[in-house]
Amino acid sequence: VTEPLSDRPLVLVPARRLDSSTAPDFETELLGRIEGGANAVLLDFSTVDYISSAGLRVILLAGKRLRATGGRLALCGLTEDCLEAFRISGFDTLFPLFASVDEGLGA
Amino acid sequence: MIRRALIALIVGVGGAVFVADCLTPTGMVLGVLYGCPVYMAGWLPSRRAPLIAAGVATALTLASPFVSPAHGLVSFTIVNRALAIASIWVSAVLTLLHQQARAVILGQRQELRHANATLERRVAERTEELRLTMVEKERIASELRIASQIQGSILPRTFPPFPERADFEIHAVTLPAREMGGDFYDFFLIDGEHLGIVIADVSGKGVPAAIFMAVTRSLLKATALRAVEPAECLRHVNGLLCPDNEAAMFTTVFYGILHTATGELAYSSAGHQLPYVLRSGGGVQQIAATGGMGLGVLEEARFATKRTVLARGDRLLLYTDGISEAMDDQARMFTERRLRAFLEETDERAPSELIHGLVAEVRRFTGDAPQSDDITALALHFRGRPA
Numbered sequence: 389v390t391e392p393l394s395d396r397p398l399v400l401v402p403a404r405r406l407d408s409s410t411a412p413d414f415e416t417e418l419l420g421r422i423e424g425g426a427n428a429v430l431l432d433f434s435t436v437d438y439i440s441s442a443g444l445r446v447i448l449l450a451g452k453r454l455r456a457t458g459g460r461l462a463l464c465g466l467t468e469d470c471l472e473a474f475r476i477s478g479f480d481t482l483f484p485l486f487a488s489v490d491e492g493l494g495a
Numbered sequence: 496m497i498r499r500a501l502i503a504l505i506v507g508v509g510g511a512v513f514v515a516d517c518l519t520p521t522g523m524v525l526g527v528l529y530g531c532p533v534y535m536a537g538w539l540p541s542r543r544a545p546l547i548a549a550g551v552a553t554a555l556t557l558a559s560p561f562v563s564p565a566h567g568l569v570s571f572t573i574v575n576r577a578l579a580i581a582s583i584w585v586s587a588v589l590t591l592l593h594q595q596a597r598a599v600i601l602g603q604r605q606e607l608r609h610a611n612a613t614l615e616r617r618v619a620e621r622t623e624e625l626r627l628t629m630v631e632k633e634r635i636a637s638e639l640r641i642a643s644q645i646q647g648s649i650l651p652r653t654f655p656p657f658p659e660r661a662d663f664e665i666h667a668v669t670l671p672a673r674e675m676g677g678d679f680y681d682f683f684l685i686d687g688e689h690l691g692i693v694i695a696d697v698s699g700k701g702v703p704a705a706i707f708m709a710v711t712r713s714l715l716k717a718t719a720l721r722a723v724e725p726a727e728c729l730r731h732v733n734g735l736l737c738p739d740n741e742a743a744m745f746t747t748v749f750y751g752i753l754h755t756a757t758g759e760l761a762y763s764s765a766g767h768q769l770p771y772v773l774r775s776g777g778g779v780q781q782i783a784a785t786g787g788m789g790l791g792v793l794e795e796a797r798f799a800t801k802r803t804v805l806a807r808g809d810r811l812l813l814y815t816d817g818i819s820e821a822m823d824d825q826a827r828m829f830t831e832r833r834l835r836a837f838l839e840e841t842d843e844r845a846p847s848e849l850i851h852g853l854v855a856e857v858r859r860f861t862g863d864a865p866q867s868d869d870i871t872a873l874a875l876h877f878r879g880r881p882a
Binding site: 476479 | 786820
């Protein structure tokens, strides 16, 4: 499923490094927004240099929460290193990945 | 007691001045000496005492000419009495001001004492809080140490693990970044000819990862010992881990079964880095991907088994991203490239030496930077049956 998100999704920009030390803040922020009613979330990864399994877990958690309420999660602008982490873990098949924010917004 | 003595003293001094005043010619300004008892009255706690003393002194000054035996000029008497009375009241006013100033100082001193007492109490309370926190911290640290030992002991740690087997040699190490880790390795003989090898990495680290690791490791081994194909084994364990996985924890796993008679390795990866094969004749290759996804992510995830063959003398290195993503103090990563370069250049033969060499290489790279993730590696040297 790679059609662009509709309904003006919420665009979030994670920290430059998503690892065990930054993942808890990212989790609080992301899940808080979802609980606050955000139904479509686009994560702009263009400035993220590194994502560890702790970061992947937060994205999985957010994806599960959104799916449970009929919402959607997508990512865009993944750097080569992040894309590799998504490919190895198989997460590239779980979420739509777009090249840019514009593409993700369907502009 | 002190107050009474003080009043007596004031009355005594006042009386003495009166007597002296009566005995000297009325033209003398002896009444000025009343300033003494007036000032002394300022030592009493009452704010009115100096005023009362001044009043009494004034009355005595006015009375003394009538009882005084020596009479001087009337005009002198009037002027001097007036001077004496003026000085008495100046003394009274100065005493009052002094008394006020002293009251302010006393008040401030009391406030200071009160503040000190409050501060001391707070310090005592905080110290107690801190002590309790330290006790609690020590308790948790002690539990963590024990838990860490338990975690260490559930993985096979005796090397060489199969001293009677000459057809293969195995070595593994796991170095958690914290007390407890989310990485693990495992190996076990499924039967006389099949060796199971596992490496895995739980999302995150620390205690939550360690608990998930213990569950995954047990499920994997229990399933693997039933001699199921790698992909089937991973699918089964994934099916057990997915339901009720509220925390969205997951484990990437590489599971392989080596047929020790032929060197054939059947394997499947659940979102884990693919092992490297170090060919006996030189050359390093990463084995082919199988697709798959971390265990615990998606109930309907698919896994595939692939096969490769190890020739005699070939070595296999399983590792976690704690190696490829080890960071130096500038947050630069060790990378797959450096790992591959190390494997291409190393002339270490025995699995234990290969692993120690690799860990040393990673440590050289990271320098003083704190270990960013759990580091785990397993090396297998396939020797095959003696010809």
